[in-house]
Amino acid sequence: MILDCAGKPLDLTKPQVMGILNVTPDSFSDGGQFIAPEAALKQAQKMVADGAAIIDVGGESTRPGAAVVSVDEEIARVVPVIETIQAEIDIPISIDTSKPDVMRAAVNAGAGFINDVQALRVDGALQAAAELDVPVCLMHAQGTPENMQDNPQYDAVVAEVAQFLYERVAECKQAGIGRDKLIVDPGFGFGKRASHNLRLMKHLRELVERGLPVLIGVSRKSMIGKLLNVSVDERLAASLALSALAVWQGAKIIRSHDVCETVQAIMMCDHVMKVEDFG
Numbered sequence: 001m002i003l004d005c006a007g008k009p010l011d012l013t014k015p016q017v018m019g020i021l022n023v024t025p026d027s028f029s030d031g032g033q034f035i036a037p038e039a040a041l042k043q044a045q046k047m048v049a050d051g052a053a054i055i056d057v058g059g060e061s062t063r064p065g066a067a068v069v070s071v072d073e074e075i076a077r078v079v080p081v082i083e084t085i086q087a088e089i090d091i092p093i094s095i096d097t098s099k100p101d102v103m104r105a106a107v108n109a110g111a112g113f114i115n116d117v118q119a120l121r122v123d124g125a126l127q128a129a130a131e132l133d134v135p136v137c138l139m140h141a142q143g144t145p146e147n148m149q150d151n152p153q154y155d156a157v158v159a160e161v162a163q164f165l166y167e168r169v170a171e172c173k174q175a176g177i178g179r180d181k182l183i184v185d186p187g188f189g190f191g192k193r194a195s196h197n198l199r200l201m202k203h204l205r206e207l208v209e210r211g212l213p214v215l216i217g218v219s220r221k222s223m224i225g226k227l228l229n230v231s232v233d234e235r236l237a238a239s240l241a242l243s244a245l246a247v248w249q250g251a252k253i254i255r256s257h258d259v260c261e262t263v264q265a266i267m268m269c270d271h272v273m274k275v276e277d278f279g
């Protein structure tokens with residue numbers, strides 16, 4: 001399946017990497033070093049050279065405890081970056097936002113994909129996404145980034161996350177967004193304890209089997225820090241292991257800070273998955 005992202009193709013016939021381009025001053029692992037559009041362009045070009053299939057531009061941090069950003073501030077951060085890079089690179093640009101006005105401004109500036117950690121639950125977001133007519137990633141989160149790690153609770157995390165996502169898929173259909181434009185994401189680290197994240201990874205295939213392409217983001221997340229007691233810049237190997245487990249179970253897009261290494265890891269998975277059994 002090849003998705004049309006506002007004129008740029010995203011080939012989902014094989015696993016792909018979504019490179020992270022943060023344009024936040026408080027970003028949890030890049031320290032916000034990519035705010036200037038020229039610096040963002042260089043970073044984007046490096047990610048393209050490293051094999052990224054799409055670049056995810058985010059102007060509001062969604063890591064646990066992150067502060068809320070105003071609509072105007074978020075637009076001021078992301079629009080100059082999207083305008084600068086969209087003309088220079090051939091791969092699609094994703095806008096990581098939950099705000100309908102930011103979705104509109106970003107797509108007008110050249111973004112061709114909406115990545116929403118609130119799965120279009122913010123007032124007006126469903127309608128904005130339907131109007132903009134670009135592919136959308138619907139992500140599961142329990143709570144908001146400010147409070148989501150306070151006391152996450154589930155009876156059966158895998159079933160509940162899948163049920164939530166497919167309820168959002170049904171809402172999208174009602175709003176005029178076809179299934180052929182949707183991707184789903186269990187939202188690792190978003191209102192989940194380490195055990196919840198591990199269970200979601202162990203059973204990711206159940207979500208894949210529901211049919212829509214699955215995107216996951218585990219890159220450098222605190223679940224790794226908690227389980228292995230490593231700092232944020234020591235989490236690459238574990239991030240790659242989790243990415244490989246996800247691709248092995250059928251995930252199609254891996255959101256990562258470390259594009260070169262993640263591309264190699266998932267290409268290796270793809271080779272194993274596709275090799276003939278005999279001969």
Ligand code: PT1
Pocket residue numbers: 028062063064096115116117137139185187188189190215216217218220221222223255
């Ligand atoms: C994600 C994701 C995202 N993650 C999608 N978009 C972030 N579709 C931003 C931690 O526990 O997984 N999928 N956009 C980043 N969010 C977090 C969450 C970063 C938790 C860090 C943590 O360290």
